[in-house]
Amino acid sequence: MSESDDISRLIGDLGADLKPVRRLPPPWLRALVWLGVVVVVALILVATRKLLPALGIIGNDPFMLPGAYASLATAALAAIAAFELSLPDRSDKWILLPLPALVVWIALNGLGCLATLAIPGTQTTPFQFMVCLSLIIAISVPLTVAMIVMVRRARPLRPLRVAALGGLAASGAAATLLILIHPHDSAVLDLAAHGVAVAVIIGLNVLLGGRLLVPANKFRGDA
């Protein structure tokens, strides 16, 4: 089957529009750059934490630090998966990459929660719940923006899945960074705040993902 006049014309137009492009670095390197942004946000939080009022409880929860490592691992793996899936020829199975770390993160939080239930005076107040929720969402904003800017370059063909993974990466990193300014035990409300924040961030990413991750294309009329 030969090409039509429309296709020939389009090929000419695309050729005329051709400019040299810089190839995208490999996904693991892009994920590393994004984790660099996480480190920058962490440094800013450490530098400014003296300005913030003392929040939360510095408790004896043995699951807090392992939980933070698990959320960081979830963030890193979700970021790698997001950058992999943003490329057209990568397998859908990349979406499973952060799952083991996510399961460990949820499990450690659950165990910590059960442990603190037995200790009087460790439960979070509704005010602390709101503080925790707001902080995670606030910290995840710059991380989400950085993710969107980086992923947009690939013009992902699976924007919703990439957006969900990006949201998981941002919320996981934000939950980890929270420990720097808001030490907390695995109290029920604190964990609920984590869960709500993660759901909100992933949900917003998915809602906006389709539009934000795929830049307009001047050759596509109905895009």
Place this chain on the structure above:
Amino acid sequence: MPANGATDLSRAEIDRRLTAAMAAAQGGDRTAYESVLRDCVPIVQRIARHQGASADFLDDVVQDVLVTIHGARATYDPSRSFVAWLTAITQRRTIDILRKRGRRGAHEVYAPEAFDTHAGDDNPERDAVRHAEATQLHAFVDQLPEGQREAVRTLALEENSLEDASKATGRTKTSLKVNLHRAIKTLRGRMSGVER
């Protein structure tokens, strides 16, 4: 076996050639780029047909895939197979287009009556109805009392100003306005079948 071997060899050869040309295109080589896009056309058509795209919109799929390639050309890694990259793009875009068509089709209703009611200007049936209505209106105007008939003719049909109509008929402006108002009321009633 030899035939398959030859086919595999030629596929690998095509892939190597396209990979090299796409790498050159990423560097800004327009000739290489246009040649890659042209070579993509039959491959895309074959994959899209295999995905279930009917012949009447193969061109749409091809154009969409070419535009997608253009936007995503920075994502191609020349250390990997170009044909695999192209196949992944084509499969995803074909599915998206098929879904979009399916959704659009669900919102569109096949309604020939709608076309009959809202057709373009070259609709002989509608012209005939309009002609019949105009003839009937003229007949109703002719049945109006003398004063009202004059007001309709001079002001509405001939589009004279009130002053000119007054001079032409020898009636006052107020009389013309009142007669025109009454005539319109009567005609509206007769055309809608209220007053016979």
